[in-house]
Amino acid sequence: MIYKISWDSIALDSYFEESDFILRKWNQEEVEKFQILVKENLLRLSKNPDIGNYIAVFNVFSIVVSKQTTLFYTFEIETGVLKLHLFWNNLKNPDDLKNFL
Numbered sequence: 222m223i224y225k226i227s228w229d230s231i232a233l234d235s236y237f238e239e240s241d242f243i244l245r246k247w248n249q250e251e252v253e254k255f256q257i258l259v260k261e262n263l264l265r266l267s268k269n270p271d272i273g274n275y276i277a278v279f280n281v282f283s284i285v286v287s288k289q290t291t292l293f294y295t296f297e298i299e300t301g302v303l304k305l306h307l308f309w310n311n312l313k314n315p316d317d318l319k320n321f322l
Contacts, residue, residue, distance in 0.1 A: 224267045224296055224303040231321060232294075232305035239290055239308050258286050259308075270296040270303050279322040281306060293322060 228236075236259070243252045262284060265272065273282035273294065281293045286308070293307040307321050 222301055224270055224301050226263055226267060227302050227304045229304065229306050231307055235308040235321075239310060242310065255287060255290070259292075262286050262292065263305075266294065266296075266303055270294070279319070281322055285311075 240252050240255060243255050266284065270282070273284040273292075275282050276293075279293070281295050283291050283293050286292050289311050291309045291311055292305065293309060294303060294305050296303040309318060309321070
């Protein structure tokens, strides 16, 4: 089964924030590399969503997209939907993560 991908508004906002951060810190080429990594990981997840690490305290899965970014998501077998919740910059304070998940 191929899962349909659904983006929460926070996932969309955090994706663009991360892209903007990369652009400010590096350049457009690095943003494009990040976007390719995201696409590749979403393709992998759409085929096999349980490859991520399950985080019981938040009831979500996570997958490292790049050294600096982790994606948090859930999926429903019954509906075939993979829901993206948050792109998290790993340099941020991990205690703040609970405010988003």
